[in-house]
Amino acid sequence: DAKEVVGNDRKHVWHHLTQHKPFEENDPMVIVKGEGMRVWDAKGNEYLDAVSGAVWTVNVGYGRTEIADAVRDQLVTLNYFAQTAGNVPAAQFAEKLIEKMPGMSRVYYSNSGSEANEKAFKIVRQIAEKKYGGKKHKVLFRERDYHGTTITALSATGQYERKNQYGPFTPGFVEVPHCCEYRAQDDADMENYGVWAADQIEKVILAEGADTVGALCLEPITAGGGVIEPPQGYWDRVQEICKKYDILLHIDEVVCGLGRTGKWFGYQHYGVKPDMVTMAKGVASGYAAISCTVTTEEVFNMFKDPEDARMDYFRDISTFGGCTAGPAAALENMRIIEDENLMANTLDMGARMMSNLQALSEKHAVIGDVRGKGLFIGAELVSDRKSKDAMDEKMVGAVVADCMAQGVIIGATNRSIPGRNNTLCFSPALIATADDIDHITDAVDNALGRVFG
Ligand code: PMP
Helix, strand or coil, X not given: CHHHHHHHHHHHCCCCCCCCHHHHHCCCCCEEEEEECEEEECCCCEEEECCHHHHHXXXXXXXXXXXXXXXXXXXXXXXXXXXXXXXXXXXXXXXXXXXXXXXXXXXXXXXXXXXXXXHHXXXXXXXXXXXXXXXXCEEEEEECCCCCCCHHHHHCCECHHHHCCCCCCCCCEEEECCCCHHHCCCCCCHHHHHHHHHHHHHHHHHHHCHHHEEEEEECCCECCCCCECCCCCHHHHHHHHHHHCCCEEEEECCCCCCCCCCXXXXXXHCCCCCCEEEECHHHCCCCCCCEEEXXXXXXXXXXXXXXXXXXXXXXXXXXXXXECHHHHHHHHHHHHHXXXXXXXXXXXXXXXXXXXXXXXXXXXXXXXXXXXXXXXXXEEEEEECCCCEECCHHHHHHHHHHHHHCCEECEECCCCCCCCCCEEEECCCCCCCHHHHHHHHHHHHHHHHHHHC
């Protein structure tokens, strides 16, 4: 009974990122079914989902009975045992995953992107204690990047509005400047912006003292901070800097991982050789909660300590890291991406979406910049192309709402960075067809016409 479900939701469910206002006048949207690229709400409305479950997660689309079957079979065989021991799907998925990540070696399982990042931060701290007398413990993060919702993951997040009202934060997390070329800093060298932006990281390292900095944590392409691909030259210089000062490079692939950008991982577009990689959302496309902190064998071996057997291991546990549903779903998710050639589709459909949006920018002056990779694209809206003044957040919201009224769910950066909550976000499932892509961009065309026309 739709009325009852919506009524119970309204009465008892505390929604993420929303609370009182939206539900005083309108019923909450309760999603009851998904199939392929589409979802249906409790009132029977159908939507084309251009953001894979609102937050770039359902990479292989909804209604995959093969994943459900694999999870069911695994659950009736063995649902759980703590990861202090092994289990079959965890071992199998680790092997498959490492096959896709040359240079990487070990997989640590947990349940969310935030948790995967926390593990990486703890790895840095414990290595600092073991090898550097506790000194080399700081983690650098970049302005506009997001690394999660827990207090420490927020401490490592460069989005002021997400952090607002949650301080004091964990010490030892230090921000470096962003690298968004469209919003380049006033004193930037625009001939060589990528190298210049990376050099700003070195300045922070020197100011902090290189012997205090243990790791640099970066999104390969900034997601919720505005879909920002680092400019040419950035990654090579970043890697040089990390090597020079013996700093671990931690890449947060929570959004880009598992095919979203047309390669298994975002960093693989740029020849990056990370020391740690974290991933979550697309690992099992939301069919089960799973995240992974993946490291090199070298990082794994830094825990060896023949002199102190009580401290010669990563002293961390995650209860639900021992759930078998996650790796069982992840194995099937990976098989689908391979068997259905979804990364090739992602590149084709991503190119189509990019060119559709670029065509729209000829028509709608409010589109200031279109950027992204694969099926991970942002369109930044401005009130004036020349001054690049950001479009008001309310107007950006009106575009999203208009698309929703047309039955197309798109996203937008929201309440993350003051004055920068103006990017429309698109991350359809990797199974999107040309018709789906055109349907999405037609809806955006209509919405822009209506809101700004
Ligand atoms: N890292 C990035 C880049 C993210 O976008 C997110 C979530 N949006 C997280 C980490 C945190 O993941 P979770 O919500 O699963 O804790």
